Amino acid sequence: MADATLQHGSVQHDSVQHGVSGEFEAPLFGAYSKKVGMWLFLASDSLTFGALLVAFSYNRIYTAWPTPFGKDSIINATIMTACLLSSSLTMVLGVFAAQRGDRSWTRTWLLATMFFGTAFIVLHGMEWTKLIREGLTLPGFPKIAGAEGEFAKVSASTPQFPATFFGLTAMHMLHVTIGVIYLGVVALRKWFLPILGVIYVAGYFLIPSNNIFHYGIHALLICLIVASIILFLKPKDYDAHDVEVAGLYWHFVDLVWMFIFPLVYLMSTRV
Amino acid sequence: MTHDAATHDDSKGQYFWVWGALLVLTAIEVVLAYRQVFQPVRMLEVLLLLSVIKSALIIGYFMHLKFETALMRWLLVISVTGCFIIMYFFFFPDAGRVLRLGVQ
Numbered sequence: 001m002a003d004a005t006l007q008h009g010s011v012q013h014d015s016v017q018h019g020v021s022g023e024f025e026a027p028l029f030g031a032y033s034k035k036v037g038m039w040l041f042l043a044s045d046s047l048t049f050g051a052l053l054v055a056f057s058y059n060r061i062y063t064a065w066p067t068p069f070g071k072d073s074i075i076n077a078t079i080m081t082a083c084l085l086s087s088s089l090t091m092v093l094g095v096f097a098a099q100r101g102d103r104s105w106t107r108t109w110l111l112a113t114m115f116f117g118t119a120f121i122v123l124h125g126m127e128w129t130k131l132i133r134e135g136l137t138l139p140g141f142p143k144i145a146g147a148e149g150e151f152a153k154v155s156a157s158t159p160q161f162p163a164t165f166f167g168l169t170a171m172h173m174l175h176v177t178i179g180v181i182y183l184g185v186v187a188l189r190k191w192f193l194p195i196l197g198v199i200y201v202a203g204y205f206l207i208p209s210n211n212i213f214h215y216g217i218h219a220l221l222i223c224l225i226v227a228s229i230i231l232f233l234k235p236k237d238y239d240a241h242d243v244e245v246a247g248l249y250w251h252f253v254d255l256v257w258m259f260i261f262p263l264v265y266l267m268s269t270r271v
Numbered sequence: 272m273t274h275d276a277a278t279h280d281d282s283k284g285q286y287f288w289v290w291g292a293l294l295v296l297t298a299i300e301v302v303l304a305y306r307q308v309f310q311p312v313r314m315l316e317v318l319l320l321l322s323v324i325k326s327a328l329i330i331g332y333f334m335h336l337k338f339e340t341a342l343m344r345w346l347l348v349i350s351v352t353g354c355f356i357i358m359y360f361f362f363f364p365d366a367g368r369v370l371r372l373g374v375q
Binding site: 025028029030036039043046047049052054057058061062071078081082085086088089091093096137141164246247250251252254255258259261262263266267269 | 283285286287290293294298299300301303304305307311314315318321322323326329332333334335338339342343346347350351354357358359362363365366367
């Protein structure tokens with residue numbers, strides 16, 4: 001991509017030399033503006049996650065930190081990690097297909113990426129549900145009736161643990177959800193809106209009201225409104241640059257998990 | 272763009288290697304943590320080192336930063352790293368104080 005953008009820069013330079021100045025401005029970073037914009041967003045977002053991870057580490061340093069994650073949780077989190085890593089590979093293949101101009105394979109690889117991302121969200125949701133059922137609750141939230149296991153004790157003795165665990169992983173899960181929807185919009189454009197609407201309505205009615213995701217599913221409604229506004233106000237056929245920029249966001253989500261997984265899960269492993 | 276796509280197609284295999292390396296590093300992390308090979312502080316250092324290697328692979332190859340201009344590479348890396356260092360100086364001296372003196 002750098003080659004292509006540098007070529008663009010040299011073309012612009014030639015045009016200035018030939019007196020057709022003012023039409024384009026030379027790219028400062030040798031990249032098109034959408035890509036630079038996404039990189040700047042990711043740099044700022046990395047500070048958001050950096051602050052959360054630092055806060056987590058700060059709490060962990062001065063607290064007798066519990067190690068409640070058993071074999072099941074670690075296996076589950078490892079499969080989630082493999083899903084995200086595999087989704088990054090399919091995303092790269094999607095970018096290649098887009099650069100070749102192969103629309104069919106671009107869509108296929110983007111859908112494969114969305115599949116892995118959705119698998120991550122579902123596995124994470126199941127993990128959350130299991131932990132909450134076993135008594136892991138945020139400080140101030142009502143205790144789960146009948147839950148007297150290790151996680152209930154952890155919530156009572158070390159409220160920093162559920163607070164940082166849910167805070168970090170919820171922020172990351174929200175990013176993954178937005179990423180899947182972003183890819184859906186790029187891959188399917190307006191066709192994705194009814195699909196998202198159906199998933200939202202189905203999720204709202206099928207997830208029991210005592211499950212946290214009965215309320216969390218409203219994030220899909222907000223994304224549906226935002227995606228609709230974008231798609232109807234500025235309908236366009238997304239090109240290879242758009243796919244690459246979407247890929248940058250997706251890889252960033254993967255990147256953040258590479259720190260959350262060892263810090264939150266592996267450092268709290270119960271043997 | 273055509274030249275660009277051809278360049279990437281020629282080297283597509285390297286992305287499969289990177290993906291394999293990331294999976295292997297993840298497996299190493301899990302084995303180290305589950306078998307409690309090191310003491311907690313040393314374990315934290317090792318896991319963070321492996322995470323930094325994994326993130327470098329993701330940023331460099333999957334996010335293509337390796338193939339961007341030197342100006343963009345250095346500006347992004349230095350600015351984000353600088354912000355993290357500032358965060359470190361804000362938080363951890365106080366965490367060390369709490370560790371030595373207790374919560375007061």
